[in-house]
Amino acid sequence: MNVVYFAWVRERIGLPKEKLSTNAKTVMELVEELRAREERYAVAFSDLSALRVALDQELSDFDASLNGVTEVAFFPPMTGG
Template sequence: MDVLYFAWLRERIDAPRERIETEAGTVADLMAELVARSDRHAAAFADPAAVRVALDQQLADFAAPIAGVAEIAFFPPMTGG
């Protein structure tokens, strides 16, 4: 699956995207795997409350299952204006 990073997450991880294979069942499980990958990933996901996620371009929560998902995007909260 493709994992996309936006804004400060991309800066902390130092990559806009990566292709991964995972056995994770949920977004939260995947985040835990990513945190264990490197210090950069750990820094990006240090405050989960400051992270939002979309599965195949649909907003989701961390409990959402990821089986069959082709693309996961992580980004900071959006604001209107």
């Protein structure tokens, strides 16, 4: 599975993207796995209210299933203008 990080999430983790092998069934389980990896991930995922997630480029929720998903993207909320 490809995991992509945008904006300050990328800055805190230090990577724009990575390929992961995971047993996570939901986005939240993936987040928990990432938090447990290293401090930089724990910091990046410390406040989920400040994050959004997209599965295969479609906005989703943290309780969404990862079944069949090939890309997960994490990013801060966007504002328009």
